[in-house]
Amino acid sequence: MSPAIDRLIELAARNVEFVTSRTVKAWPKSRVLDRPSSASDAEDAAAEARKLIGLAPAKPALSLSTEVAKLGLFTFSFDMGADAADAASILLEEGGVAIVNGSLRVGRRRLALAHELGHYLFADEYNIDWRISEHQNDDVWEARLDRFGRALLLPQHGLKADLSCLKAEGSDLRTTAIKLASGYQVDMSTLARRLVELELIDQKDAGFIRSVRTTKADIIEHNLVVPQELEAPHLPDPYVKGILTLYRNAVVSAARATDLLFDTWSEDDLPEVPQLPESSIWKFVS
Incomplete structure (x- = not known):
């Protein structure tokens, strides 16, 4: 059991439904994919998911949390500690919510989100996932979702081409791994x-690649990107913009806005709005 992530996803689900029901005019239609029954099916499903997101077949899936929001999946990240679950997801009447444990390293956070995207696109109603990627048997549903996640993040054609290019440049295995990762x-x-x-x-x-650690020298010498996606606390941009819209339109108070923002903002961070007469207090939605 993971009571922390249970509470968070239930709260996030309520908050997202509250905000989007008042701000989203044209919600993207949820596309349900066929559930993969094999590793090959999982590869095909990942290719289809990449199309839905709008990614070219060989392009890296960067800014994944932004891309999945276009499909109606709102992703949050909170630091819940090493003993909590990796991630969770829930289907809403429209769209869905994913929670990622922000205490994971960035690569694991992104894999966790890719896994939850699978749950979302395959219409799994509610899931809490532990130790994503440790499933070994492709006959197990969670292992097929892991395969889906890896294929989404590391598309076959792009990875093969980049590996061949690095080999042609004479990169050793360590340098190759660092640049690909x-x-x-x-x-x-x-x-x-x-x-x-x-x-x-x-x-x-x-085994050697698993032992490789990227150093500060590697980042400078190879001009590497230092990813920060889903660094906790992370709230999805469309959700935050929706809250600001509600606040500017006097639908929610400053206190309610910061509550919806999971107290990651203070009232001073909110935009200035015209002062309302006292009688307007009844317009606020609690």
Whole structure:
């Protein structure tokens, strides 16, 4: 059980429904994909999900939390500690909500979101996920979702092309791993497993890649991107903009706005609005 993530996703679901019901005029239609029954099906589903997000077949899935919001999945990240679940998701009457444990490293946070996107697109109503990516048997549903997540973040054609290019440049295995992990914003364990399942490396090289750690020197010398996606606390932009709209239109008070923002903002952070007469207090929605 994970009471912390249970409480958070229930609260986030209520808040998202409150905000979007008052601000979203044209909600994107949820697209339900066929549930994959094999690893190959999971690969196909990931390719279809990338199309829905608007990604080219070989393009890295960067800014994933922004992209999935276009499909109606609102993603939050809160630091819940190492002992909490990795992520959770819930379907709403329209759209859905995902919670990612912000205490995970960035690559694991992104993989967790990719996994929850699978739950969302396959219409799983409510899920709490622990130790994402540790499932080994492709016959298990959660393992197929892990495969979906890896394929979403590390598309086969793009990864093969980039690996070939780095080999042609004469990059050694460590440099290759560092550049690929940075370019696709994944952790080394996810990269190693993806390369193995695509039969691009053997288990020995995979073990080496899992041991690689990117240093500050690597970041400078190789001009690497330092990803920060879903760094806690993270609230989805459309949700925050909706709250600001409600506040500017005097639908919610400053106190209610900061409450909806999970107290990640103070009242001083809110935009200035014209002073309302006292009689307007009854217009606020509690």
